[in-house]
Amino acid sequence: MTAAPLTGQRLNRVTDPMILAGQARYVDDIALTGMLHAAILRSPVAHARIMSFDAADALALDGVVAVLGPDDIARMTEPQPCTWLVPGQRITNVPLADTVVRHIGQPVGIVVAESRALAEDGADLVLVDYDGLPAVAAPEAALAADAPLLYPDLGGNTVAEAVFGTPPEDLERAFATAAHIVERRLEVPRVAPSPMETRGVVADFAPGTGELTVWTSNQGPHMTQQHLAHILRLRIDRIRVVQPHLGGSFGAKDHLYQDEALACLAAVHLRRPVKWIEDRTEHFTATKHGRGGVYHARLALDEDAAFTALDVRITADLGAFPSTVGTGPFQVTAMTSPGPYRYTAAGATLTGVVTNTTPTAAYRGYGQNESAWIRERLIDEAARELGIEAVELRRRNLIPASDMPYATPMHMLYDTGDYPELLHRAERLAAGARRERTGRVRRGIGIAANTEFTGLGPSGILQMLLADYNGWEQARVRIEPDGGATVFTGIADVGQGITTALTQLAADALGMPADAIVVKSGDTATSPMSLLTAAASRGLTVGGTPVIRACRKMRERLVRIAAARFDAAPGDVAFDGVSFRVGDASVALAELARDTWLGWNLPKGELPVLEETDVYDPANVTFAGSVHVAQVAVDLDTATARVEAYWVVHDSGVVVNPKIADGQIIGGIAQGLGGALLERITYAPDGTPLTTTFLDYLLPVSEDMPDIVIEHMHTPSSVTPEGMKGLGEGGTIPSTAAIGNAVADAVPEIAGHLLAAPLAPTVLHGLLAEAHLA
Ligand code: SMO
Numbered sequence: 001m002t003a004a005p006l007t008g009q010r011l012n013r014v015t016d017p018m019i020l021a022g023q024a025r026y027v028d029d030i031a032l033t034g035m036l037h038a039a040i041l042r043s044p045v046a047h048a049r050i051m052s053f054d055a056a057d058a059l060a061l062d063g064v065v066a067v068l069g070p071d072d073i074a075r076m077t078e079p080q081p082c083t084w085l086v087p088g089q090r091i092t093n094v095p096l097a098d099t100v101v102r103h104i105g106q107p108v109g110i111v112v113a114e115s116r117a118l119a120e121d122g123a124d125l126v127l128v129d130y131d132g133l134p135a136v137a138a139p140e141a142a143l144a145a146d147a148p149l150l151y152p153d154l155g156g157n158t159v160a161e162a163v164f165g166t167p168p169e170d171l172e173r174a175f176a177t178a179a180h181i182v183e184r185r186l187e188v189p190r191v192a193p194s195p196m197e198t199r200g201v202v203a204d205f206a207p208g209t210g211e212l213t214v215w216t217s218n219q220g221p222h223m224t225q226q227h228l229a230h231i232l233r234l235r236i237d238r239i240r241v242v243q244p245h246l247g248g249s250f251g252a253k254d255h256l257y258q259d260e261a262l263a264c265l266a267a268v269h270l271r272r273p274v275k276w277i278e279d280r281t282e283h284f285t286a287t288k289h290g291r292g293g294v295y296h297a298r299l300a301l302d303e304d305a306a307f308t309a310l311d312v313r314i315t316a317d318l319g320a321f322p323s324t325v326g327t328g329p330f331q332v333t334a335m336t337s338p339g340p341y342r343y344t345a346a347g348a349t350l351t352g353v354v355t356n357t358t359p360t361a362a363y364r365g366y367g368q369n370e371s372a373w374i375r376e377r378l379i380d381e382a383a384r385e386l387g388i389e390a391v392e393l394r395r396r397n398l399i400p401a402s403d404m405p406y407a408t409p410m411h412m413l414y415d416t417g418d419y420p421e422l423l424h425r426a427e428r429l430a431a432g433a434r435r436e437r438t439g440r441v442r443r444g445i446g447i448a449a450n451t452e453f454t455g456l457g458p459s460g461i462l463q464m465l466l467a468d469y470n471g472w473e474q475a476r477v478r479i480e481p482d483g484g485a486t487v488f489t490g491i492a493d494v495g496q497g498i499t500t501a502l503t504q505l506a507a508d509a510l511g512m513p514a515d516a517i518v519v520k521s522g523d524t525a526t527s528p529m530s531l532l533t534a535a536a537s538r539g540l541t542v543g544g545t546p547v548i549r550a551c552r553k554m555r556e557r558l559v560r561i562a563a564a565r566f567d568a569a570p571g572d573v574a575f576d577g578v579s580f581r582v583g584d585a586s587v588a589l590a591e592l593a594r595d596t597w598l599g600w601n602l603p604k605g606e607l608p609v610l611e612e613t614d615v616y617d618p619a620n621v622t623f624a625g626s627v628h629v630a631q632v633a634v635d636l637d638t639a640t641a642r643v644e645a646y647w648v649v650h651d652s653g654v655v656v657n658p659k660i661a662d663g664q665i666i667g668g669i670a671q672g673l674g675g676a677l678l679e680r681i682t683y684a685p686d687g688t689p690l691t692t693t694f695l696d697y698l699l700p701v702s703e704d705m706p707d708i709v710i711e712h713m714h715t716p717s718s719v720t721p722e723g724m725k726g727l728g729e730g731g732t733i734p735s736t737a738a739i740g741n742a743v744a745d746a747v748p749e750i751a752g753h754l755l756a757a758p759l760a761p762t763v764l765h766g767l768l769a770e771a772h773l774a
């Protein structure tokens with residue numbers, strides 16, 4: 001008897017008991033004998049030349065062991081390469097510490113001491129003489145003719161430019177013949193990724209072997225290993241990077257940071273273990289921000305309100321220097337801007353600008369939250385101008401299922417999906433949504449439709465994007481001598497629950513119970529190489545497929561070995577997850593595994609090593625779809641917007657674990673809600689960050705969250721062999737736009753001004769007052 005398949009079942013996450021009992025081991029739980037503690041010296045000014053660096057007083061403090069300043073660091077390290085470029089990008093690597101600082105919080109040195117407190121006291125005693133330079137903190141200001149230059153040699157603050165989709169001349173022609181054009185300036189601000197666990201490193205150098213072991217809260221151990229090897233001038237095989245349990249990442253921990261490399265440098269230099277843990281205030285200025293763009297977007301429509309053209313001009317705020325992924329997220333904004341609709345032409349331009357602020361980089365959605373905000377707010381503006389219901393305008397323009405596969409003007413190929421059906425079901429699901437435009441509490445309904453780029457690969461696409469990441473994934477399965485199965489994957493568990501989903505896939509492919517299987521990842525010494533790992537909603541599709549295939553090969557092999565033992569054909573062998581049986585004869589998996597590892601009773605041609613490997617490089621990305629509907633109440637007296645109800649119809653093809661899928665969608669909506677109503681990193685014009693604690697940066701809390709009703713549709717992907725599509729980012733991406741549209745729907749008097757997220761009380765209050773509604 002074989003158990004029912006686990007794929008499709010709502011299993012609890014295998015990591016939850018450990019997390020709930022406080023037994024998960026995070027990087028800060030690691031303590032090594034003789035371990036020292038580091039504090040990072042950070043620039044207190046937004047733009048300055050470092051004239052001198054004097055650590056004498058710090059070194060005189062009892063307990064301070066070492067201080068490394070800009071000159072030491074420059075001498076001992078190589079700059080970190082950017083790994084996602086555009087052609088002609090004008091900065092392609094970044095030094096660990098420089099003689100010019102370009103944002104508040106930029107590392108200038110490291111103090112190592114017997115305790116963190118002493119390291120911080122030592123940092124206070126380091127005398128750094130900064131010669132201030134004029135600063136600029138916003139991308140449009142940085143493009144002004146008289147703007148201060150961050151890199152005077154470049155002659156401007158633009159460091160990257162790119163054009164996407166329909167060629168500009170053809171695009172202009174499409175707009176020239178349009179019946180209606182709706183044009184707006186939109187903004188999506190920077191946000192602080194804010195995982196529950198901040199970043200951190202424990203680095204341990206063994207002088208005997210010359211091996212550096214690094215435990216770090218990071219999404220990509222292999223990328224970290226390769227970058228550390230380059231920066232510290234070590235061989236890759238001398239570095240082992242281990243990922244402890246992670247308390248969230250959201251993309252922010254997808255690469256090595258300068259401060260983390262400094263802690264490793266100190267460990268190598270001192271030949272003693274060094275720990276550095278980011279504090280929450282550091283997180284606001286040292287961890288790369290998400291998003292941060294200004295957009296000029298135009299939508300052209302014909303007489304029947306059919307979309308004909310879309311044009312998005314992106315001004316990307318890169319911060320003080322391009323992060324490792326540089327303009328990557330903004331490129332994805334451009335490429336995904338058309339969404340689930342038809343146009344004859346769609347184009348985008350991207351201008352990547354440096355400013356005296358924290359660099360921006362990957363954050364859940366990787367540019368797609370922004371494209372959804374731009375497109376879906378613009379569509380609602382078009383509906384308002386043309387006097388058409390927003391839902392009707394969408395219905396007229398969605399790509400019909402009969403057009404799949406569908407190539408967009410941005411050269412993306414949508415594999416499968418039924419967007420009109422998603423909209424239809426969302427309308428049915430949200431039939432109880434309420435709109436009220438009288439009284440002091442208004443109610444509005446907002447819709448956003450989306451198709452999400454998931455399952456990044458193949459490797460060829462990354463090569464075309466000038467992104468140094470493998471698009472493939474590898475899995476290895478080993479049947480242990482006691483009959484258990486260990487699955488090794490390159491996909492890191494960053495708290496999203498991938499370990500559980502991969503366990504389900506492995507269990508079904510092996511025909512074994514879930515509790516006989518352990519999934520391991522996050523250690524360069526044992527995990528398959530992966531540079532992208534759990535990014536771009538690809539863990540399950542790109543990472544899961546080779547798990548299935550390696551496990552199927554393993555099962556076939558075990559059946560062959562068992563068959564030989566009974567002189568039977570493989571087709572006559574039954575496996576119930578514990579024993580192989582032919583007629584009345586049986587052998588336990590544990591016995592078969594033990595004998596095989598010993599090399600006993602092996603049929604000719606079978607190897608004694610019970611390991612199978614599979615490598616999968618997908619043929620293309622796969623597109624998940626969704627329609628989100630929000631009901632928002634706007635209180636005109638308090639100028640606050642509150643999400644009262646929320647409905648989602650989501651299509652990620654074959655769903656392996658609906659409980660985890662729902663968790664991803666709900667958590668994503670919480671982030672999207674924060675982006676719509678609360679979260680915004682702000683700077684004074686001189687580059688001083690104004691949001692450096694959770695007092696002035698508002699994250700949504702549980703009482704901000706409505707109940708969320710989720711309906712799943714299952715249109716299998718034609719790209720992935722199992723029909724799965726990704727869903728790690730799909731909750732976040734359209735939710736900001738759906739909530740923004742609901743606010744606009746509640747207060748149409750100010751709708752045309754609700755184009756810059758978040759629609760926080762301060763923003764609403766000003767607009768309501770101007771409209772004499774306050
Ligand atoms: S923002 Mo991500 O780690 O694709």
